[in-house]
Amino acid sequence: MPEPPPPDLAAVRQSRRRWVIGLIDGPNMKHLGKRDPRLFGKIASIEELQKLVVDFGTALGVEVEPFVSDHEGDLLEHVHASAARSHGYLLDAGGLTTVSEGLRHALQETHRPVVEVAFYNLIANGEISVFTPTVIGRAMGLREYSYVAGLLGLVLALDDETFLNPDAPDSPIVRRGGQPHAFRSG
Numbered sequence: 001m002p003e004p005p006p007p008d009l010a011a012v013r014q015s016r017r018r019w020v021i022g023l024i025d026g027p028n029m030k031h032l033g034k035r036d037p038r039l040f041g042k043i044a045s046i047e048e049l050q051k052l053v054v055d056f057g058t059a060l061g062v063e064v065e066p067f068v069s070d071h072e073g074d075l076l077e078h079v080h081a082s083a084a085r086s087h088g089y090l091l092d093a094g095g096l097t098t099v100s101e102g103l104r105h106a107l108q109e110t111h112r113p114v115v116e117v118a119f120y121n122l123i124a125n126g127e128i129s130v131f132t133p134t135v136i137g138r139a140m141g142l143r144e145y146s147y148v149a150g151l152l153g154l155v156l157a158l159d160d161e162t163f164l165n166p167d168a169p170d171s172p173i174v175r176r177g178g179q180p181h182a183f184r185s186g
Contacts, residue, residue, distance in 0.1 A: 010061040012152075015159040018062055021151065022086040023053055025068040026075055026103070027095035039120040041143040053090070053147045060155050064090075072096060076106045083110040088154050090147060092117050097129045108134045113157065117150040119143045 010016070025046060028035070033044040043049055050066040057064035065086070067078045075096075079089075089107060091114055096103055107114050113136045121141035122129055132138070136157070139150035157163045 009056070009059040013061065013155065013159050016061060017159065019087040019155060019158050020063045020065060020085055021057060021154060022079075022082050022089040023050065023064050023066040023147075024075060024078065024089055024091045024093075025049075025066070026091075026093040026097075026100075027070045027072075029092055029094040030068055030070060039143075041119070043144050049144055049147065052144055053151060056148050056151060057155075060152070062151075062155050064151070070095075072100060072102060075103055079103070079106040079110060083112065086110070086112055087158060088113040088115070090115050090117055090150050090154065091131065091135070092119070092147070093129070093131060097122065097131070098127055099130065101130060104131050104134055107131075113154060113163075115139060115150040115154045117146045119146060 029049075030046050032040060032046050032049060043052075046068050050068075054064045054066065065082065067075075067082070069075050069078070089110075089112060091107065093100055093103060093116070097118070114131070114134065116129060116131050116135045116138045118129075118138075118140035120143075124141070129138075137150070137153055139146040139153065142149060
């Protein structure tokens with residue numbers, strides 16, 4: 001019996017907008033394949049992970065731009081350089097998860113929604129992320145599938161014109177044609 005065709009993932013979306021999603025991986029994430037397999041599974045490399053997320057994004061009809069660095073300054077520069085073209089971010093801050101106020105502030109200042117992803121359940125391991133107060137969602141504990149779950153949730157949220165309640169009188173977000181634009185100041 002022939003295999004059925006793959007599902008049309010873009011069919012689950014409310015929009016055909018081609019969002020640009022920044023995928024940011026921080027310190028130690030370059031070393032996938034060498035890390036504790038109980039937490040990180042059998043994924044062999046950061047390139048394998050990036051391909052998984054980029055391919056899933058393509059199937060959803062969005063563009064995913066991966067970036068990885070072990071250096072906080074490089075991550076900050078990337079966020080500042082990519083903010084104008086990105087509609088949202090997936091973030092695994094890696095070794096900076098519990099300490100990086102600088103990266104948290106840089107992402108917050110983009111006024112773009114951020115979903116934090118993690119291979120393992122940070123809470124179950126007693127870790128407290130500094131990003132929790134500023135991200136719009138988190139997907140963790142599903143190994144590499146946390147990235148897929150986070151991307152799906154972020155894309156569906158961006159497609160939803162009521163996302164972040166843009167019609168509220170004090171809402172900082174401005175939407176035109178269903179797409180988030182600049183945030184209102186003050």
